[in-house]
Amino acid sequence: MRFSKKTNAIGPSPTLAIDAKAKSLKAGGVDIISFGVGEPDFDTPQNIKEAAIKAIRDGFTKYTPVAGIEDLKSAIIDKLKKENGLDYEKNEIIVSCGAKHSLYNVAEALYDVGDEILLPSPYWVSYPDQIMLNSAVPVIIKTDEKNSFKITPELLKAHLSKKTKALILNSPSNPTGLAYDKKSLEAIAELAVKHDFYIVSDEIYEKLVYDGFEHISIASFGDEIKKRTIVINGLSKSFAMTGWRIGFAAGPKDIIEAMTNIQSQSTSNPASISQKAAVEAYRGPQDFIHTMNIEFDKRRLYMFERLNKMKGVSCIRPVGAFYAFPDVSYYFDKNFKGSRINSSMDLTSYLLEEAKVAVVPGSAFGDDRYIRLSYATSMTNIEKGLDRIEDALSKLQ
Numbered sequence: 001m002r003f004s005k006k007t008n009a010i011g012p013s014p015t016l017a018i019d020a021k022a023k024s025l026k027a028g029g030v031d032i033i034s035f036g037v038g039e040p041d042f043d044t045p046q047n048i049k050e051a052a053i054k055a056i057r058d059g060f061t062k063y064t065p066v067a068g069i070e071d072l073k074s075a076i077i078d079k080l081k082k083e084n085g086l087d088y089e090k091n092e093i094i095v096s097c098g099a100k101h102s103l104y105n106v107a108e109a110l111y112d113v114g115d116e117i118l119l120p121s122p123y124w125v126s127y128p129d130q131i132m133l134n135s136a137v138p139v140i141i142k143t144d145e146k147n148s149f150k151i152t153p154e155l156l157k158a159h160l161s162k163k164t165k166a167l168i169l170n171s172p173s174n175p176t177g178l179a180y181d182k183k184s185l186e187a188i189a190e191l192a193v194k195h196d197f198y199i200v201s202d203e204i205y206e207k208l209v210y211d212g213f214e215h216i217s218i219a220s221f222g223d224e225i226k227k228r229t230i231v232i233n234g235l236s237k238s239f240a241m242t243g244w245r246i247g248f249a250a251g252p253k254d255i256i257e258a259m260t261n262i263q264s265q266s267t268s269n270p271a272s273i274s275q276k277a278a279v280e281a282y283r284g285p286q287d288f289i290h291t292m293n294i295e296f297d298k299r300r301l302y303m304f305e306r307l308n309k310m311k312g313v314s315c316i317r318p319v320g321a322f323y324a325f326p327d328v329s330y331y332f333d334k335n336f337k338g339s340r341i342n343s344s345m346d347l348t349s350y351l352l353e354e355a356k357v358a359v360v361p362g363s364a365f366g367d368d369r370y371i372r373l374s375y376a377t378s379m380t381n382i383e384k385g386l387d388r389i390e391d392a393l394s395k396l397q
Helices: 014-027 046-057 070-084 099-110 126-133 153-159 182-195 253-266 272-283 287-309 344-355 379-394
Strands: 093-096 116-121 137-142 164-170 198-202 229-234 247-250 371-374
Touching: 014 344, 046 272, 070 093, 070 247, 070 272, 093 099, 093 253, 099 126, 099 198, 099 229, 099 247, 099 253, 116 126, 126 137, 137 153, 153 182, 164 182, 182 198, 247 253, 287 379, 344 371, 344 379
Parallel strands: 116 137, 116 164, 164 198, 198 229
Antiparallel strands: 093 247, 229 247
């Protein structure tokens, strides 16, 4: 069978593939510790689950408007105004089946053949594939630790062209855990307005921040940048609702309308029950987030300190999300029982086989020198897993 060219150009999500392999080994009785998937280990708050149960009992189980129910749009609008200083109308909001779906709808609506989409590296694994699936070209902007993995105005200018259509901005970042401060965002916004390109602002980790860092949406810097920005957010990370599949986009009316038309022909509306749960998440008590963040912060600090104590490993201190992104290139060209480590994928395979620990190779995020570890797992698992990693690394000669 012959598949489309764009299908042949992409592969499965590396993070989900590694998680599936780890789960398969676990199911076979192997004691695997997984630092792979980006999913909170907390349960969805009870009040949110009760709202979903009530929706089922009330018979709220039919189709809804494609772009989401009115109550949820209102809750999102109120959230954006209160927390982000952003004013939107209901026709500037679309609710989709998770933030990943929202991002894909943007790609479908905005990217075209030959368009160049600026993508800072390291990047979330699905960004380049979503760009290529829509016949556009990902233009990778390499960042480094010296600038805390952030693009500078100079870097951005060097990658602009007449074909530049948009910049994907993920803050706080998956995989690095780093985030953009107000000054950095203002500089990017100024260039976006001057050169007239869109910002796709992925803010899914906005509530998971530490060390007093304050998340700011780039769309809040005035009307000119707001009309060039599509804000992406959702409930998966902040409310431990990954499986509920609710995300949203907020942006210019014409783009949201196009996204709605696309969604009407692909998935139609998000699950009605999940939408009712999402209303409760935004309208109900918010103390769960604070409680979860306190625990994530403890794990973050422990993982950061342990990684930097390992021989040959260095890791920048993350200020957001729930990932550590250590440089492990010291171990490239080393051997174990005749097998040479040449890449982050080799090291990832070695750690899974020898240490029984699942991590994600940095190559999946655009930088082969690193691996990604998620601390969205128990402290017991983190301690045990890092002990195993340290022991396995010590065996490489």
